[in-house]
Amino acid sequence: MGVKIVETSLRDGHQSLFATRMTTDEVISVAKELDDAGYYALEVWGGATFDACLRFLNEDPWERLRKVRAVCKKTKLQMLFRGQNILGYRHYSDDVVDMFCKKSIENGIDIIRVFDALNDIRNLEQAVKSTKKYGGECQIALSYTTSPIHTIEYYVNLAKEVEKLGADSLCIKDMAGVLTPEDAKKLIKALKKGTTLPIELHSHCTGGICEMTYKAAIEAGVDIIDTCLAPLCGGTAQPSTQAFNVAFKGTKYDPNLNVDALHRAEPLMEKIKTKYLANGLLNPKALSVNPNILTYQVPGGMLSNLMNQLKGQGAEDKYEEVLKEVPNVRKDLGYPPLVTPLSQMVGTQAVFNVITGERYKMVPNEIRDYLHGKYGKAPAPVNPEVQHKIIGDDEVITCRPADLLEPEFEALKEKYKDIAKCDEDVLSLALFEKVATEFLTKKYHPEPVEEVEEFNVILGGK
Numbered sequence: 001m002g003v004k005i006v007e008t009s010l011r012d013g014h015q016s017l018f019a020t021r022m023t024t025d026e027v028i029s030v031a032k033e034l035d036d037a038g039y040y041a042l043e044v045w046g047g048a049t050f051d052a053c054l055r056f057l058n059e060d061p062w063e064r065l066r067k068v069r070a071v072c073k074k075t076k077l078q079m080l081f082r083g084q085n086i087l088g089y090r091h092y093s094d095d096v097v098d099m100f101c102k103k104s105i106e107n108g109i110d111i112i113r114v115f116d117a118l119n120d121i122r123n124l125e126q127a128v129k130s131t132k133k134y135g136g137e138c139q140i141a142l143s144y145t146t147s148p149i150h151t152i153e154y155y156v157n158l159a160k161e162v163e164k165l166g167a168d169s170l171c172i173k174d175m176a177g178v179l180t181p182e183d184a185k186k187l188i189k190a191l192k193k194g195t196t197l198p199i200e201l202h203s204h205c206t207g208g209i210c211e212m213t214y215k216a217a218i219e220a221g222v223d224i225i226d227t228c229l230a231p232l233c234g235g236t237a238q239p240s241t242q243a244f245n246v247a248f249k250g251t252k253y254d255p256n257l258n259v260d261a262l263h264r265a266e267p268l269m270e271k272i273k274t275k276y277l278a279n280g281l282l283n284p285k286a287l288s289v290n291p292n293i294l295t296y297q298v299p300g301g302m303l304s305n306l307m308n309q310l311k312g313q314g315a316e317d318k319y320e321e322v323l324k325e326v327p328n329v330r331k332d333l334g335y336p337p338l339v340t341p342l343s344q345m346v347g348t349q350a351v352f353n354v355i356t357g358e359r360y361k362m363v364p365n366e367i368r369d370y371l372h373g374k375y376g377k378a379p380a381p382v383n384p385e386v387q388h389k390i391i392g393d394d395e396v397i398t399c400r401p402a403d404l405l406e407p408e409f410e411a412l413k414e415k416y417k418d419i420a421k422c423d424e425d426v427l428s429l430a431l432f433e434k435v436a437t438e439f440l441t442k443k444y445h446p447e448p449v450e451e452v453e454e455f456n457v458i459l460g461g462k
Contacts, residue, residue, distance in 0.1 A: 002254040004040035004224040006078060006200065007241060009269060010068075011043040013232035016204065018282040020052035024064040026272050028071060030229075033265035035072040037258045040224055041111055044068050045104075046079030050087045054428065054435045060443070062107055062424040069108030076110035076137070082340065083116040083123040084402050088431040089341050091374070093405040094126045096430050101130035103424050115141035115173055117342045120376030121161050122400040128165050139200065141171035143337035144179055146297060149380045150335065152187055156194040169198040169224075174213075175339045176299040177204035181216035188220035200224035204299070205234045208289035214239060218253050229262070231269040235287035236299075242266075296323045297330075302343045309351050318354050325350040332386045333370065334378030345370065363390050373397035419444055 010031070014022040027044065034042055045065050053061040069077060084091045086100050104112060112131045116123040119142055131138040140162045142155055159170055172179070172187065179187070184201070191199055201217045201224070203210045214225050228238040245257045276282035290303065298306075306323070310316050326338075329350045336342040345366045352362040369375065371387050373396045397404065413426045419440040420426045428436040 002252065002256055003218050003222070003244075003248065005241060005244065005255050005257065006041045006043055006224060006226045007034055007037070007039045007229065008043045008202075008226050008238050009229040009232045009241075010034070011045060011047055011049055011080065012202075012226070013228040013237045014272075014276075015048050015052075016236040016238075017232055017286050018276045020048040021056060021276065021281050022272065023057055024053075024059050024067060027064065028067055030265050030268040030272070031068055031071045033261050033268065034229070035075050036261035037075075037265065038256060038261070039075050041076040041078040042068075042072060043078045043080070043113075043226070044072075045077070045109060046081055046087060046113075048087075050428075051432060051435075054432055054439050058439065058442075060439075061428070062103075065104075065107045065109065077108055078111040078113060078139075079104060079109050080141075081112050081114045081127055083114055083127055085117075085123075085341070086431060091123075091401050091405065092430060093408040094402055095407040095409045096427070097126045097402075098130040098133075099409055099423060100427050100430075101127060101136065102134045103427060105131070105134045105136040107424070109136065111137045111139055113139045113141050113171060115143055115171075115339070116376065117143060117339050118336055118376045118379060119143055119158060121158070121165065123376050123402070124162075125165065125400075126402065128167060132166055137168045138166070139169040139171050140165070140167040141173040141202065143339045144172050144174040145176070145335070145337040146178060147330075147335035147380070150337075152190050155187060156190050159191050159195045159197065163195050163197050167197060169200060170195065171200040171202055171224075173339070174201070174203035175337070175343075176293055176297055176302075177206040177210050178294055178297055179203055179213050180209060181212045184213045184217040185220045188217050188222050192221050198223040200226065202226040203238070204236055205239055206236050206290050206299070207294045208291060209294070211239050211243070214244065215247075218248070229269050230266055231273040235289070292323065296326055297338060298323065298326055298347075299338055299343055302338060302347050305344065306347050306351065309348065313351070313355055315355055322347075322350050322354050325353050329353065332383040333367075334380040334382045336370075336378060341366065342370075342375075360386060360389050371396070374401050376401060416440075 010027050014020055050061040053059040053064060084097060086092050086097060114124055114127045124140060128138050142158055162170055188199060199222050201222050203213060226238050227241040227244055230240050230242050233240040242262055245255050248254050310318055326346060329346050338346060348364050349367055353359045356362050368391060371391050372394060408430060412430050416429050420429060421444060425440055
């Protein structure tokens with residue numbers, strides 16, 4: 001059996017390249033051809049798509065999922081789920097996590113890929129339990145990074161815990177594209193010995209080594225790879241689907257995708273790409289290689305965010321200094337993987353440290369919460385001097401953070417009974433209360449259009 005492929009263009013492809021702005025109509029325009037291509041799964045939902053639908057596109061993310069499901073009859077649909085963070089940026093109560101898994105599956109999702117930014121297994125437990133309870137397939141993704149503690153043994157031990165937790169498969173989530181071919185070979189072989197779970201590899205092309213890494217991983221026995229249809233491949237996204245289909249044709253790794261379907265899909269996706277290049281949302285830089293990430297371990301999306309922050313401060317000349325500060329902040333904080341939301345938090349702190357001229361003089365609230373243990377357990381001990389400077393002698397929680405949260409769902413349902421017409425609406429409000437309130441108010445209670453009386457004016461006389 002050949003390597004299986006998950007197509008990412010309908011989620012991570014456009015999230016990585018042009019800020020998740022693909023509309024539902026654009027997704028649907030190419031979905032049928034992708035459904036015919038013979039993929040293992042299509043990644044179509046989750047990540048930043050939910051927020052972008054509500055915040056920027058004036059679309060209901062649940063309606064998008066239902067529409068994709070109605071078109072895609074042959075292929076499993078997959079989503080990205082941030083563990084106890086779901087699709088938001090804080091920890092949510094267990095009842096909200098449970099209901100979100102339930103409704104995701106009811107509305108069309110087959111595979112829920114669950115990850116935690118800190119690889120804290122405790123933050124994955126509820127999502128795994130709920131996904132399995134409602135008949136979904138649960139994949140746990142381990143956030144890949146490098147540090148003195150992020151060794152092959154570290155990941156193998158995590159994989160064994162994941163298997164005990166009840167996951168159906170395991171994904172190595174290399175969000176920064178820093179996994180080298182040689183390390184991929186060693187890691188995949190070790191994981192194959194340490195667990196019986198199918199293994200998937202997810203990476204990005206930003207550093208210029210991803211294709212070589214995928215080849216090494218495939219030859220080492222990886223079961224599934226994430227790729228992106230050619231118009232949206234490369235750069236900060238995934239490698240080309242078509243390239244891997246051709247490269248391994250006729251070998252034991254042959255993905256056996258339907259070439260005719262891919263040919264039909266490609267011009268449709270090219271049309272979408274052309275639109276976002278023209279309107280400026282797709283910056284050509286996102287399509288290029290940036291070897292800086294291999295030095296600083298900074299994901300492509302984080303690089304662009306740092307540039308925007310510095311531009312807003314009129315401090316673009318500090319870019320290299322900030323890049324050098326990122327690894328220092330990360331070390332101070334116990335080597336958290338640079339993935340949402342930790343990437344944003346570490347990046348912002350690095351900017352503050354450089355701009356103020358004093359390390360940790362200005363600290364975001366999210367960093368304070370992190371040091372209080374509200375995001376989970378840091379992978380390595382935090383620098384005690386930094387911790388004391390920021391939170392003093394405050395108590396640091398050691399329990400699972402969600403254990404401190406009261407149930408939220410029913411209270412939100414009652415609070416928003418006038419604008420929430422279904423459980424899906426309540427979940428939208430739970431994750432993004434402000435933007436969902438505005439969206440649902442407009443959806444269900446549109447402002448009346450002022451009627452203008454028309455007059456027929458007859459020019460001239462008899």
